[in-house]
Amino acid sequence: MSKHTKLNRSTIRRVLRLIRPYAGLVALTLTLAAITVFTTLLAPVISGKAVDLILGPGQVDFAGLGKLAVAMAATILCTAVSQWLMNVVNNRITFQVVRDMRVKAFEQMEILPLKYMDAHRPGDAISRITTDVEQFSDGLLMGFTQLFTGVLTILGTLGVMISIDWRIALVVVALTPLSIFVARFIATHTYSMFKVQSETRAEMTSLVEELVGNEHLVRAFGYESRAESRFERINLDLQKCGVRAVFFSSLTNPCTRFVNSLVYAAVGVLGAFAAIAGSLTVGELSVFLNYANQYTKPFNDISDVMTELQNALACAQRVFDLIDETPIVPDAPDAVVLPAGAGSVEFEHVKFRYASDVPLIEDMNLRVWPGQRIALVGPTGCGKTTLVNLLMRFYEINGGCLKVDGHPIDTVTRDSLRANLGMVLQETWLKSGTIAENIAYGKPDATREEIIEAAKKARAHSFICRLPHGYDTVVAEDGGNISQGQRQLLCIARVMLRRPPILILDEATSSIDTRTEVLVQDAFEELMKGRTSFIVAHRLSTIKNADQILVMNAGNIIERGTHDELLAKGGFYARLYESQFAKA
Known part of the structure; x- marks a missing residue:
């Protein structure tokens, strides 16, 4: 197991420990995610039945279509409400976790020995407590919003597809690992890139804090041109590592979409032959195609989430590194209060x-x-x-x-x-x-x-x-x-x-x-x-x-x-x- 993988897993475990106090809210968001997925999966079934009610000219069952239209409207409304509530709960979880992390980091700053302050630039600590925590917040929020629903959607659509035609579902499952492999490969290799990006961003924060706080000295000693050179060098480094990280992470979506298109094409071709053979109705084929889309779409979302999570975990690790710094030697358990004395x-x-x-x-x-x-x-x-x-x-x-x-x-x-x-x-x-x-x-x-x-x-x-x-x-x-x-x-x-x-x-x-x-x-x-x-x-x-x-x-x-x-x-x-x- 690589060093980055071990570090990643350790960081994830620590993030989960931060989330543990809000287990009730997590359970609520999972319930809302399940409702959202269920209603989302129900919509294609309703539309498939509507297709089968349209048999041909003069053979349309308008009464049945009216009932299905009402059911579809109720399903869409339920999906919207549950999704909104889920986002509200996810925001609450994220902001409370981030608040706890920021409080821990600031409390750690209060008990760090002065030798830590002497060995590190103030801007680095500022960047960890502000920028890195904010980046972690964005990644965690995106993860809560999309990860749960993505996983449940995959499991739900897979179950329904198996119930309709297990042979076509088997083809879908056989092609799925390609998408997972691509997303995992890119996410693993972008972690180190995002870590370098966070460190370079902290270096820039330190420089800006140093120069802004001592602007009168910069001007007094004619340091402007050298300050600009230092800033341009760090800014160029940040641009390079940022572009590199974003470029490789942005490969995730088109690569997984390509695999998803293969899955959709396979379902369309096999489903067409099944419909011709009479083992599927046209409505069931349309349901299958809808589910194939819904089945592959979460992989895109999860791959995006994984990319964001790599950035978030890299930032979280920098905050945890600060929290893990050795604090000052605590007062002895039997330490006494020194009274106001003579002053020897x-x-x-x-x-x-x-x-x-x-x-x-x-x-x-x-x-x-x-x-x-x-x-x-x-x-x-x-x-x-x-x-x-x-x-x-x-x-x-x-x-x-x-x-x-x-x-x-x-x-x-x-x-x-x-x-x-x-x-x-x-x-x-x-x-x-x-x-x-x-x-x-x-x-x-x-x-x-x-x-x-x-x-x-x-x-x-x-x-x-x-x-x-x-x-x-x-x-x-x-x-x-x-x-x-x-x-x-x-x-x-x-x-x-x-x-x-x-x-x-x-x-x-x-x-x-x-x-x-x-x-x-x-x-x-x-x-x-x-x-x-x-x-x-x-x-x-x-x-x-x-x-x-x-x-x-x-x-x-x-x-x-x-x-x-x-x-x-x-x-x-x-x-x-x-x-x-x-x-x-």
Whole structure:
């Protein structure tokens, strides 16, 4: 069995497990499908009887034809109603299954470790949750609508044809495998093509998301022509794989129709000889020809469904791949809630690597007392932000022990740990909502008075009051309608509101003008009183008053001490400081 076949079957089993909760609706749609098929099969019988009532000129049974006309009208009406109801039920099943799948995928995104986000482009995850789920929805809906009725139609027409003339029915059955073989062969070979198409579509989504989200940088650096080249290359790849997939899948219908035409011709020729021999009436022959058409038509529908299902299964597999990604290590069963503590932090022989074969932090030892201000400095990539990520438990340490207030962080719940930590990052993030909602992001139950007080301490109250609707001004996605400095002030106000015992400031004032920075530094001084603070800084002028400065390089603490002590040593920190404040 090929790898694709095994993958297909596994995907189908998972889709069926998603459908299982809606077994009642599935039973209802099967019942409606059976009614639709029965009434559809009944119509040719009625028309065949009508043919036999027309014996010749002056020998037409008009009374019988009238009754048959009423029966035919009732049959057609019943078929239409049952088919409409079946489509309604199928839509309900499909949309509920797709909703469940999308919820599972989004919930998985919430518990994936940050290393997954670092290793994958955001557009890929977006494509899986939106585009791939939508493609799966279309294929599943088409399958529910046509697969049930197609199979039942085939079985029903075959039964009726056998009852009329088993020899002609046998010929029909003998030619049927040709149609099945063609459809199966094409469907099997198009799965991989549709999978490549989905992956290329995700690549395009990632590129568009990247370029649209950073349009100002694209223009600032004159990247337009290169962006167009990248887009054209991916678009061309998508065109090629899309055309290839659609071309081969579109062969299904004409190939099966050719086989169906052979079946119809065989039935017509054999039926004509049977009618001449007297074993069939003309009406029965017309019924047989109608059934031959009805018998072969579902094969066309099913072949179309199989093509759509291959696309749907390829998209579903990409969503399942996301759902199957290894989530973050869950909280230990006996994990305790970390209370709001004093803010002590201990690194004891901590080891950490992003990649198993690339050393980073090999043996870090650090003890931070409550209320201390610890500054982290060093060249880019030295491990400053990594230390913060470990403290926030965004990444799990590979060895040693990391404690907060005497508790190893893997023995407390993540929520309680992070409730004791407040972060202001260099890169600001605001959600689409009002100014007040953004400040209260970490404390949704905050009162308006608390929000205003936090904004005042962050020196944001003044500019907020100048906005059109003050604290009720709606911030665009990513804060596009306010300046970078103002966004940073709002992020600072967000932490001011929570006032956690441990603060992490990662270049928190880098996007603020010098005058505002002085005001914010005053606010930080007030905020940091009695609180443990980790300050990641490149501008060394902002950390002169730190209780301890840790100089990091290649994941190791190579120097530690106060500003004056490190300058007196004349080492790495002194050279770094002098490079920023060289005397004329």
